Amino acid sequence: xxxxLQKLASxxxxxxxxxALGAGVFVSYRSGDPAAVWVMAPLSVLVVNLLCAILVTPxxxxxxxxxxxxxxxxxxxxxxAYGYLGxxxxxxEVAVGQQVEPDMITAVARGVLHDGDALHRLTFVQETxxxxxxxxxxxxxxxxxxRLAGGDERAFGDNVPLxxxxxxxxxxxxxxxxxxxxxxxxxxxQAVGVVNFPSYPMHDWNQVSSWTAPDGSALNLALxxxxxxxxxxxxxxxxxxxxxAQLLIDIDGQRIxxxxxxxxxxxxxxxxxxxxxxWMGYTVYFFPMLNWLLAFSLVGVLALGWFYLRRFGVLQxxxxxxxxxxxxxxxxxxxxxx
Amino acid sequence: MPWVVGGLLCYAAGIAYAxxxxxxxxxxxxxxxxxxxxxxVLLGVAIAERWLRSANGPFYTLFEILLSSLFSLxxxxxxxxxxxxLTRIGAVVTLPVLFMLGLWALNVPSETSPQPATYESVWLWxxxxxxxxxxxxLLVAVGVAGSLLLARTSVLRNVRVASQDALYELSWRLVxxxxxxxxxxxxxxxxxxxxxxxxxxxxxxxxTWTLITWLAIGAGLHLRxxxxxxxxxxxxxxxxxxxxxxxxxxxxxxxxxxxxKGIL
Numbered sequence: 004x005x006x007x008l009q010k011l012a013s014x015x016x017x018x019x020x021x022x023a024l025g026a027g028v029f030v031s032y033r034s035g036d037p038a039a040v041w042v043m044a045p046l047s048v049l050v051v052n053l054l055c056a057i058l059v060t061p062x063x064x065x066x067x068x069x070x071x072x073x074x075x076x077x078x079x080x081x082x083x084a085y086g087y088l089g090x091x092x093x094x095x096e097v098a099v100g101q102q103v104e105p106d107m108i109t110a111v112a113r114g115v116l117h118d119g120d121a122l123h124r125l126t127f128v129q130e131t132x133x134x135x136x137x138x139x140x141x142x143x144x145x146x147x148x149x150r151l152a153g154g155d156e157r158a159f160g161d162n163v164p165l166x167x168x169x170x171x172x173x174x175x176x177x178x179x180x181x182x183x184x185x186x187x188x189x190x191x192x193q194a195v196g197v198v199n200f201p202s203y204p205m206h207d208w209n210q211v212s213s214w215t216a217p218d219g220s221a222l223n224l225a226l227x228x229x230x231x232x233x234x235x236x237x238x239x240x241x242x243x244x245x246x247x248a249q250l251l252i253d254i255d256g257q258r259i260x261x262x263x264x265x266x267x268x269x270x271x272x273x274x275x276x277x278x279x280x281x282w283m284g285y286t287v288y289f290f291p292m293l294n295w296l297l298a299f300s301l302v303g304v305l306a307l308g309w310f311y312l313r314r315f316g317v318l319q320x321x322x323x324x325x326x327x328x329x330x331x332x333x334x335x336x337x338x339x340x341x
Numbered sequence: 342m343p344w345v346v347g348g349l350l351c352y353a354a355g356i357a358y359a360x361x362x363x364x365x366x367x368x369x370x371x372x373x374x375x376x377x378x379x380x381x382v383l384l385g386v387a388i389a390e391r392w393l394r395s396a397n398g399p400f401y402t403l404f405e406i407l408l409s410s411l412f413s414l415x416x417x418x419x420x421x422x423x424x425x426x427l428t429r430i431g432a433v434v435t436l437p438v439l440f441m442l443g444l445w446a447l448n449v450p451s452e453t454s455p456q457p458a459t460y461e462s463v464w465l466w467x468x469x470x471x472x473x474x475x476x477x478x479l480l481v482a483v484g485v486a487g488s489l490l491l492a493r494t495s496v497l498r499n500v501r502v503a504s505q506d507a508l509y510e511l512s513w514r515l516v517x518x519x520x521x522x523x524x525x526x527x528x529x530x531x532x533x534x535x536x537x538x539x540x541x542x543x544x545x546x547x548x549t550w551t552l553i554t555w556l557a558i559g560a561g562l563h564l565r566x567x568x569x570x571x572x573x574x575x576x577x578x579x580x581x582x583x584x585x586x587x588x589x590x591x592x593x594x595x596x597x598x599x600x601x602k603g604i605l
Contacts, residue, residue, distance in 0.1 A: 021560035173539035
């Protein structure tokens, strides 16, 4: 048993597996699949090699710093693997005044261990937001204000996310205008919907979208905003600045222009353009044990630094790498590093 | 720009002193250190002047990154030349690398550019700071390793056989120190990426190549222990790692539109 562990713990395996992992990372990067066998195989070998080495290698027991670094390395790999299995990444677009609902969140990546019910506990109402641009329409600061379920308000943006029950909402570059519409069916049904148009000002030339009415009919819509954002001076996109756009709707090959408050008959009902609003796009991120991952990483590196400080004799007040007299003499230099 | 040219002239003077020391068969003199310090100071002034003018730190454009690297690598080299005079023997290798980096900087557009709001983070400072220390220490290690390889060609005749073992050991110690700072750079970068882009790791080109560099350094440290790399192979390995790190720092960010630039 011990003999087998010692074989698996061989230091000769470690650099070969590390180089294989480096090559695997390169191959996977080129193929676009980070979980490919090229990565997982050498990583598994390294984990087994390290685990066995921690168990049976006397060197680790002699030096706490080295042992701590390698234990932390193992913990980081384990936590990263667990995190990927429990992670959630998604995006959501919320119009001003709208409340986030779980079915509005589009999942981009979801680990097999992720608790889908947790999304139902995430809710807030979008208040205002503001995005600053320099000359040439270069986006700089973003500030978003939201109201939480308990009534508290939060302001966040850019480097500071909104943290809700372990999930983080980051403001994204996606934001734009939306049309608030009401559909009233001929048989009495009624629904209010928000139609988000493409990100603004990036797609200011292409403000088109579609909306499916409750009766199942698809409507092609376009938003006409008028002025374009200025390129020659600084500019602010502010959701609290009211803008009155016109909504263009294609019905039976004919384009109809609606102002706010206007209504138009559509297949089985009447569509009313209520008002122009803005929407903000967020990326949603959840990674379990993220703080522990950081803690183990930091402790591991600090332990490695401690190990080298002791190993190189800095803490023992011995000269590390020579002195002026040594180099002048041009000799004894080899003894100084032993 | 005059400050940049002045800094490069100081580095050129450092090269001249290093070559003169080599030709005269004597160990690295204090003049090399002084020239390197002067170069770093002048480049530091160039960065400060540009910073005051544009209100942006040297983090974003290729010119800014080259300029800050010229300063930080020169400063790190000078500090190590001062505290560990044995490393001065590598100046004949490291200072020409810095000088060529400077010539590159003089030939790229130097216009300022606004930075995304995600660059306003203390973690960016930490990430970049420890990254510069990593590359600076590795550069000095390469200088020592390179001088050992040059000794094989009788260019550096003053590297006596007795001191070669010490220099070889020294070069790997510097690589070990660089490895610690590289690890810190990865951690600080992950924290910054989490804040800036909402994920700590996304296999973007720069992250991927940085991980490959980290693995290459780690493998090198283990190779030496497990297989007892000969001096020539060990020195060549250090040079290879530096080339990898150099391409990661100065090649990948500017050959990919997505690498660490955020999505505007």
